Amino acid sequence: MVNAGDETAGNPEPCVVGVDFGTLSGRAVVVRVRDGAELGTAEHEYRHAVLDRELPDGTRLPPDWALQVPSDYVDVLRHAVPAALATAGVRPEQVIGIGTDFTACTVLPVLGDGTPLCELPGLSGRPHAYVKLWRHHAAQPQADRITALAAERKEAWLERYGGKISSEWEFAKALQVLEEDPEIYHRTERWVEAADWIVWRLCGTYLRNACTAGYKGQFQDGAYPSRAYLESLNPGFADFVTDKLEHPIGELGAKAGHLTAEAAAWTGLPEGIAVCVGNVDAHVTAPAAGAVEPGQMVAIMGTSTCHVMSSDQQGAVPGMCGVVDGGILPGLWGYEAGQSGVGDIFAWLVRTGFPAAYTEAAAALGRDAHEHLTALAAEQKVGEHGLIALDWHSGNRSVLVDHELSGVVVGLTLSTRPEDVYRALLEATAFGTRIIIEAFETAGVPVRELIIAGGLTKNVLLMQIYADVTRRPLGVIGSTQGPALGAAMHAAVAAGAYPDIQAAARSMGKAGRGAYQPDPDRAAAYDRLYEEYRLLHDYFGRGANDVMHRLRRIRAEASA
Numbered sequence: 001m002v003n004a005g006d007e008t009a010g011n012p013e014p015c016v017v018g019v020d021f022g023t024l025s026g027r028a029v030v031v032r033v034r035d036g037a038e039l040g041t042a043e044h045e046y047r048h049a050v051l052d053r054e055l056p057d058g059t060r061l062p063p064d065w066a067l068q069v070p071s072d073y074v075d076v077l078r079h080a081v082p083a084a085l086a087t088a089g090v091r092p093e094q095v096i097g098i099g100t101d102f103t104a105c106t107v108l109p110v111l112g113d114g115t116p117l118c119e120l121p122g123l124s125g126r127p128h129a130y131v132k133l134w135r136h137h138a139a140q141p142q143a144d145r146i147t148a149l150a151a152e153r154k155e156a157w158l159e160r161y162g163g164k165i166s167s168e169w170e171f172a173k174a175l176q177v178l179e180e181d182p183e184i185y186h187r188t189e190r191w192v193e194a195a196d197w198i199v200w201r202l203c204g205t206y207l208r209n210a211c212t213a214g215y216k217g218q219f220q221d222g223a224y225p226s227r228a229y230l231e232s233l234n235p236g237f238a239d240f241v242t243d244k245l246e247h248p249i250g251e252l253g254a255k256a257g258h259l260t261a262e263a264a265a266w267t268g269l270p271e272g273i274a275v276c277v278g279n280v281d282a283h284v285t286a287p288a289a290g291a292v293e294p295g296q297m298v299a300i301m302g303t304s305t306c307h308v309m310s311s312d313q314q315g316a317v318p319g320m321c322g323v324v325d326g327g328i329l330p331g332l333w334g335y336e337a338g339q340s341g342v343g344d345i346f347a348w349l350v351r352t353g354f355p356a357a358y359t360e361a362a363a364a365l366g367r368d369a370h371e372h373l374t375a376l377a378a379e380q381k382v383g384e385h386g387l388i389a390l391d392w393h394s395g396n397r398s399v400l401v402d403h404e405l406s407g408v409v410v411g412l413t414l415s416t417r418p419e420d421v422y423r424a425l426l427e428a429t430a431f432g433t434r435i436i437i438e439a440f441e442t443a444g445v446p447v448r449e450l451i452i453a454g455g456l457t458k459n460v461l462l463m464q465i466y467a468d469v470t471r472r473p474l475g476v477i478g479s480t481q482g483p484a485l486g487a488a489m490h491a492a493v494a495a496g497a498y499p500d501i502q503a504a505a506r507s508m509g510k511a512g513r514g515a516y517q518p519d520p521d522r523a524a525a526y527d528r529l530y531e532e533y534r535l536l537h538d539y540f541g542r543g544a545n546d547v548m549h550r551l552r553r554i555r556a557e558a559s560a
């Protein structure tokens with residue numbers, strides 16, 4: 001990190017602020033416009049983290065729920081932005097713009113002035129009044145009906161979503177509210193992506209960003225799903241688009257408005273600076289990683305993995321999350337696919353399968369649990385643990401689009417150790433990425449380069465496994481704050497410092513090429529394991545054995 005304190009004292013250079021709203025925290029970074037130097041960062045954890053068991057008042061939540069509290073996002077503006085400025089040694093007057101990115105589809109019900117329903121008197125005990133986080137997966141029954149009806153009616157937009165609509169997105173989540181808590185649904189005046197809500201808080205203007213509108217809001221070729229379609233889904237849902245969703249769309253990198261006096265007081269930034277249109281964590285990271293050419297796929301690996309890629313070719317990739325015109329970069333088709341659980345799955349093992357003796361050994365070596373398991377797992381040869389796993393602990397986003405699937409580890413014996421399972425889980429996520437890449441290439445959308453970004457780039461074993469499993473050289477982004485950097489780059493465009501995001505990427509992006517090379521022997525050994533993964537994937541995921549769905553029903557009955 002560069003400290004700009006002295007350097008900027010006599011000659012203050014323009015800077016921008018990017019704020020990345022992740023799953024558990026928000027991270028702010030102060031970036032120099034000229035060259036993308038990251039001058040200071042700060043993180044603020046959400047006080048309520050993820051509500052997946054109960055509301056703050058103790059109201060119990062069913063399985064597969066994941067909610068958040070909107071005031072936690074404002075706290076990031078209050079704490080992380082001033083702290084990042086202080087660390088950077090940058091004076092507020094140097095900052096010409098602020099940009100944000102968010103997880104998505106993370107969506108909330110609000111009044112016409114943006115007030116979240118969960119903040120209204122009498123509604124703090126109502127689960128449906130809260131933010132539904134991207135990994136709220138309880139709307140799967142609604143998603144299944146949305147897909148089935150679209151297929152039956154041959155809705156043209158279905159193909160743009162790889163043939164399946166996800167339970168993570170705006171329509172499935174809203175339909176769940178209507179069907180489970182109609183009063184909350186009727187009191188909802190706007191159904192808003194958190195990505196747009198935070199921009200609304202910053203500049204007082206509500207615009208729907210083109211990215212989430214396209215990928216999560218089923219907005220294609222200037223239109224949402226028709227009233228007739230929605231009425232067939234549920235008569236009470238017929239006017240969802242006109243009553244609660246439709247709103248002017250802001251292009252990515254455009255200026256949404258100017259920082260209000262209230263938001264200036266929260267952040268310590270000057271009132272009136274440019275506020276960029278909202279965007280998504282994965283999508284802003286592509287230009288941050290220098291990926292502005294067709295066929296450069298960026299996998300943003302953290303809690304989950306998103307695969308984003310721009311292409312000059314429009315294709316129907318089965319099971320992708322979507323293809324949106326200009327969804328990542330203007331003038332190109334933007335593709336997204338993903339894996340709902342990656343770091344989250346490794347965290348599950350650390351939480352549930354890390355014995356006391358391991359905790360002591362890790363502490364003695366000064367390692368955290370991930371580092372300890374990784375170091376032990378790195379001592380093995382490919383296949384030595386005798387395991388194969390399916391990475392579906394948080395369901396399958398691509399290519400099966402089914403959040404009622406669950407995780408599997410085959411091959412457990414009385415000799416199996418935690419590091420064996422940990423390694424099998426690392427490998428399972430790499431196999432999941434290979435399935436996705438193959439789906440693109442089979443559909444005629446070439447993947448020319450694979451670049452990795454996100455928190456998991458710090459795990460060297462994991463990166464090498466991805467290179468070996470995919471048989472591709474991996475580039476690794478040259479920043480640990482890819483999304484926040486990408487948000488800052490979009491802010492620079494919104495403030496007029498660059499004509500477009502491609503130009504900003506040339507000066508501010510942090511491309512890293514060829515950091516890991518595949519090893520031919522390990523790659524060959526992984527080919528054999530990948531065949532086993534594919535077999536299990538199709539067996540459990542494509543209907544040959546529906547045991548995972550049946551188990552969910554048994555669980556629901558048992559806990560009813």
Ligand SMILES: Nc1ncnc2c1ncn2[C@@H]1O[C@H](COP(=O)(O)OP(=O)(O)O)[C@@H](O)[C@H]1O
Pocket residue numbers: 022023024301302303304342343344345346347370371374454455456458459
């Ligand atoms: N050394 C590690 N190896 C593998 N996974 C890790 C390691 N350290 C943390 N993780 C996982 O990384 C995830 C967080 O990734 P990060 O990119 O920081 O966050 P986010 O995806 O929310 O932006 C967590 O799920 C955590 O379990």
Ligand SMILES: O=C(CO)[C@H](O)[C@H](O)COP(=O)(O)O
Pocket residue numbers: 022023102103104105134280281282301302303304305306336338
């Ligand atoms: O689906 C997304 C983008 O389209 C989510 O934002 C993403 O999966 C959550 O990201 P993270 O793993 O970084 O918390």
